[in-house]
Each structure stands twice: as structure tokens, then as C-alpha cells.
Amino acid sequence: MSYFINQKIGKYIYVYEVESYWDPLKKQPRQKRRYVGKKDAATGEVITPRKGFVPRSAQDFGHIYLLRHIAQRIGLIEVIQKSFPELTRELLALSMYQVLEAKPLYLCKPWAEVTYLKDPIELSSQRISRIVEELGKVQEVREKFFAEWTHMQKGIRAIIFDITSLSSYSTLLEYLEWGYNRDGEKLPQVNLGLIVGEPRGLPLAYRVYPGSIADVSTLKNIIVLLEYLGVKEFTFILDRGFYSAANIQEMGREKIQFVMPLSFSTALASRLISKHRAALQSPLQGFYYKGRPMFHVKEEVQINDTAVHAHVFHDERRKADEMEHLMRRIVDIEALVQGKEFRRAEDVQAYMEQVFPRSVHLFDLTREEEGFRLIRKAKAISRLMNRMRKTILITNNPALEREELLNLYRRKDVLEKMFETIKNELEGGRLKISSREAMEGRLFLTYLSLILYSELSRVMKEKDLYRSYTVSEVLFELKKLRAVTLNNGKVYLTELSKKQRMLFENFEVPIPVRT
Structure with a gap:
């Protein structure tokens, strides 16, 4: 049974409904109260609280x-x-x-x-x-979106394009293939090519490729896509994976200006470094770039009858840092190999690749009574040191000065950070899908999210x-x-x-x- 009590607090009288009950734990009667309202002192009427002002969520x-x-x-x-x-x-x-x-x-x-x-x-x-x-x-609707979105981005002066790998455990997707995995994962993958417009740094469109497709073979169709999107008079900023004589000729034929690094594995890169080694240490070639002393040499070269300008840059301060890091890694790998037991030379090489990637070619391997021992290859290590902090950028735009060229090329960092964002911030690093339609739809959602994230990041940097x-x-x-x-x-x-x-x-x- 319940009853009401009045409780005066200050100048107001509050009314409560009281209900008695038996507490089986404490084995005694207890009471619980429910607030009813405030009593009007003049009329004795109980004014209930206004339920509309109670928070719902x-x-x-x-x-x-x-x-x-x-x-x-x-x-x-x-x-x-x-x-x-x-x-x-x-x-x-x-x-x-x-x-x-x-x-x-x-x-x-x-x-x-x-x-x-x-x-x-x-x-x-x-x-x-x-x-x-x-x-x-709805591929045609997604393509329409790319065109509408690109049209809205006024004043595009440069296009950055690159490709990353997205791995998956799925066995039901035909696009999943084995190929060069940029994250070192031993899984089948699809390749995602992303197009970014500058100066806003926002994604414009993307393409999905089977995992075995090499970067260098995708560029021709990207040029066709950019024409469809209405992007004209721009500079292509590409990574070294897109370097080939055919791609350079194609961009020249389409009158597309480009900036890309020259791979050190090419004979042209070796010749340029050897030819300009002395000049890259001369005070006559020095300049400051964003507070760092650098050296620069420019030379016009021919790549399959196509004239391009090769800009060779050298950063002495960063070379010293990299040399210190290299020597520390060399000493460490020697000690690690000497301190372990291996049955075969192949086991040593596999271990070296795991601990210090691409270090096998820096050493000869000999077997002694105590086990295997590494012997440094002087020429291989010297070649590596000579390339340290050297960058060779090639372009078909003769008007680009060294600072502007570096600024353009370093804009590709925007795209590299986008790939990191997809994999680490947008839950897109490992595809969990069972069909091509699910993959395409999932990637489109990730693309929309990346646009928002990129604009957030752009403003924060600005x-x-x-x-x-x-x-x-x-x-x-x-x-x-x-x-x-x-x-x-x-x-x-x-x-x-x-x-x-x-x-x-x-x-x-x-x-x-x-x-």
C-alpha cells in the first residue's frame, strides 16, 4: 500500500508517493519514494513536472x-x-x-x-x-559521378596517379591474383589506382585492376579516362613504377606534360650519376630548398627518340643519415647471421631477406667450421652509397625550374598518405568481400570517405x-x-x-x- 507525504524544503512543499516493501536481504521493511510534484501553498494543488522538458536522448x-x-x-x-x-x-x-x-x-x-x-x-x-x-x-552511374565530381573541381593544374595493393582471404573473387604486393603480404590481391587533382588534393576517380597487372601497363587507359573526365592541360605526376619508353612516347604524342623519377636500375640513371658525380658536390651547383642545402644538375637526354630533361638532385645531409643507418644495418646483420645456426645457404639468404630486405646482393656467403659468415661486397655497397639521397626527375617541360619541379614531385606524398588512410583509417586495408559487385560497391564507399578525409586533412595542414x-x-x-x-x-x-x-x-x- 502506498501513501503521500509532504516535505518542505526552503519555501516550497514537495509531494512524494511512498510505498513500503519488505527487503529480503536486510530482513526489514523499507520504503521507496516517487516524486509527484510541488504543492501550491495557496490552493493546495499539486503541480506535476512538465514531462516535455525531460530529456529523451x-x-x-x-x-x-x-x-x-x-x-x-x-x-x-x-x-x-x-x-x-x-x-x-x-x-x-x-x-x-x-x-x-x-x-x-x-x-x-x-x-x-x-x-x-x-x-x-x-x-x-x-x-x-x-x-x-x-x-x-551500376558502373555507368559511378562513372557519371566521377565526371560530375571532376567537373566541379575547378583549376586542376596537375594529376597525381599511383597504384596500391589491397589483399584479401576471399576465394570467390576473380580479380584476386598474385602479384607484387606493396605491403609485403603473402596474399592474393587487387590493385587500386587512384587519381588525385591538384592543387586541392582531392580524389577524382579510381580504377580497379587484377592483382597481377603491373603499374606500367595502366597509364594509357588512365589518359583515356582523364580525357573522358574533361581534364585538359595538366602535368602528370607519376612514380617510378610507370617509367617506360612506351609511356613517355604516349604522353609526348598526347602532348601531356609529366614529372616522374628515373629508376636507378636503368643504364641512363647510372650514366647520369657517374657523369655528374663531381658537379653534385660543387658549390656552383648548390642551392637551398626548404631550409636544406642541396645540389642540382640538369641535362637534356633522349629516351627512344623522345627529348626529356633529366634533373639530378643530391641531398648531402640526408646522405650522411642514410649512410649511418646502412652501416648499422650491415653490422647488425653480420652479427645476427654469425650468432645463428643454418643448415643451408638458402636458409641464410631467406633469413637475411626477412631481417634486412634486399641485403643479399651486398654480401658473399662462405661456410666455415663455426657456420656461415658474410663477406661484404665493396663494389655493391659503394654503388648503393653513391645513389644515396640522389633523385633523378625527368620531365618534358623545359620551363620547370628546380624548386618548382621538386614541389610538384613531392605532391605525390598526398597520394601516398591517402593509401595509408584507406588501409589504416578507413578500414579498407583488407577486402572482406565475396563478389565483384560487393568489391566495387565497397571501394566506392571508401572513395567517398576518402574525399571527406582528404578535405579534413587539407584544411588542418593549411x-x-x-x-x-x-x-x-x-x-x-x-x-x-x-x-x-x-x-x-x-x-x-x-x-x-x-x-x-x-x-x-x-x-x-x-x-x-x-x-
Whole structure:
């Protein structure tokens, strides 16, 4: 049986409903109270609390508010709406989820429940699987998206293109093949080629290749794709894997300017280093680049009747660091081999490749009574030292000066960081798929997420935020700003901290005052 009591606190009288019950643990009667309301002193009426002002839920808000504004500002939402009008909300939510959480897609539903998405979205594991499959089946729509998105990127002056490997345990995907794995994994793979536009540094499009396809053979079709995307009058920035006489002739025929490093395995590279060894130590060839002393020599050369300009750079300070590192590794590998027992020379070489990759050609191997011993090859080590901190860049643009050439080539670091982001930040390093459609759909979602992540990173670099934060730390700080929904449906935000205000201002996003 329950009854009511009045309790005066200060000048107010509060009414509680009291219910008695028997506590079997303490073996004694106890009471529990339920607050009923406040009694009006004049009329004696009990005023119940306004249920509409009771919080119904509190959800993470600040980080997704930032991403939504960035997606709007760079035009990503507009292009998604044009290409996928019926999936716009789902694709935006899934791409933001990958940036914010970097977890498998099947965990998106519990994330959506604690994140303020304004309108509820069905993101069950089954629904996401259907979306991924649907994305993978509509190649023509994905191509339309690439074209619309590239058209929105005004003022493209350079194109960076490179390829990375994505491994998988799947046995059901025909694109998975054995090939050169850039991460050293002993698994079948697909190759992902990514096109990035400069100066914004945002992904434009991508291509998927069977795992056995070599980088050098992909360039001709990429030139065709760029023509379809409407990209004209640009400079191609490529890595050494794309070097071939045929590719250089193709770019010359298409009147495409390019910058790429010359592989040290070529006879031309050996000749240039040998010819200019003295000049690369002459004070007459010295200059400063971003606070570092460097040396530079330029020579016009012919590659299969195509004239290009070879720029040879040497960084003496970094050479000293690399020589110290090399000698330490040489001494270490000698001691390790001498301290172990091996049955065959092949076992020694396999161990050396594991501990010190590509070191086998630096030593002769002899067998003695105590075991195997390494003998240094003077010429091989000297050749390696001579190449240290030397870079040979070739270009068909005679107007490029040394500083501008280095600036252009070092922009490829943007793409290398994108590959790291795909594998480490967006949960895309190991493909967990069972069909080509699922693979294509999954990679398209990763591509959308990479656009958002790249813009985040670009602004952080521009505003010098990397001195104090990582991308994850920025998002975690903003995540603390929450949206509280009341029973009456109204929403308010928790207090905005100084750090959160500073971050929104740096990203030039309006300070949120209400949702």
C-alpha cells in the first residue's frame, strides 16, 4: 500500500508517493519514494513536472556537424544527389561513419543510434549489404559521378596517379591474383589506382585492376579516362613504377606534360650519376630548398627518340643519415647471421631477406667450421652509397625550374598518405568481400570517405592544426558536443567549449547554436 507525504524544503512543499516493501536481504521493511510534484501553498494543488522538458536522448553531434558542412561546402552532397538521388542520405551517413569510426560496416547501426542524424535511417547490416551490392552493379552511374565530381573541381593544374595493393582471404573473387604486393603480404590481391587533382588534393576517380597487372601497363587507359573526365592541360605526376619508353612516347604524342623519377636500375640513371658525380658536390651547383642545402644538375637526354630533361638532385645531409643507418644495418646483420645456426645457404639468404630486405646482393656467403659468415661486397655497397639521397626527375617541360619541379614531385606524398588512410583509417586495408559487385560497391564507399578525409586533412595542414592535433583528435574533441532531444521533440546542444569553437572557426564552419 502506498501513501503521500509532504516535505518542505526552503519555501516550497514537495509531494512524494511512498510505498513500503519488505527487503529480503536486510530482513526489514523499507520504503521507496516517487516524486509527484510541488504543492501550491495557496490552493493546495499539486503541480506535476512538465514531462516535455525531460530529456529523451543525448547523441553525439559536433563531429558529424563538421563533416556534413564540409561535404556541403565542397559540393559532395550535390554530386551524390545527382547520381544517387534515392540513396543520398545513406551514402552520406556511411561515408561519414567510415571517417569517424573506421570500423566494419555491420557496426554502423549501433553508431547511428548514438549519433545525431536528424532523420532516422535504416542502416541494418542487411540493408548496408544491399546498398553495397547495388552500388557495385551500376558502373555507368559511378562513372557519371566521377565526371560530375571532376567537373566541379575547378583549376586542376596537375594529376597525381599511383597504384596500391589491397589483399584479401576471399576465394570467390576473380580479380584476386598474385602479384607484387606493396605491403609485403603473402596474399592474393587487387590493385587500386587512384587519381588525385591538384592543387586541392582531392580524389577524382579510381580504377580497379587484377592483382597481377603491373603499374606500367595502366597509364594509357588512365589518359583515356582523364580525357573522358574533361581534364585538359595538366602535368602528370607519376612514380617510378610507370617509367617506360612506351609511356613517355604516349604522353609526348598526347602532348601531356609529366614529372616522374628515373629508376636507378636503368643504364641512363647510372650514366647520369657517374657523369655528374663531381658537379653534385660543387658549390656552383648548390642551392637551398626548404631550409636544406642541396645540389642540382640538369641535362637534356633522349629516351627512344623522345627529348626529356633529366634533373639530378643530391641531398648531402640526408646522405650522411642514410649512410649511418646502412652501416648499422650491415653490422647488425653480420652479427645476427654469425650468432645463428643454418643448415643451408638458402636458409641464410631467406633469413637475411626477412631481417634486412634486399641485403643479399651486398654480401658473399662462405661456410666455415663455426657456420656461415658474410663477406661484404665493396663494389655493391659503394654503388648503393653513391645513389644515396640522389633523385633523378625527368620531365618534358623545359620551363620547370628546380624548386618548382621538386614541389610538384613531392605532391605525390598526398597520394601516398591517402593509401595509408584507406588501409589504416578507413578500414579498407583488407577486402572482406565475396563478389565483384560487393568489391566495387565497397571501394566506392571508401572513395567517398576518402574525399571527406582528404578535405579534413587539407584544411588542418593549411591552418597548421597538425601541430596540436591529429584528425582523430579533432573529431574526438568535437564529438563531445552533444544534441539532447526532449520528450516534446525539441533539441538543444550542450555547452560549446573554447577548443570546439576554435576548431569550428578554423574549418570555417558556422558555430552551431541550434539544430
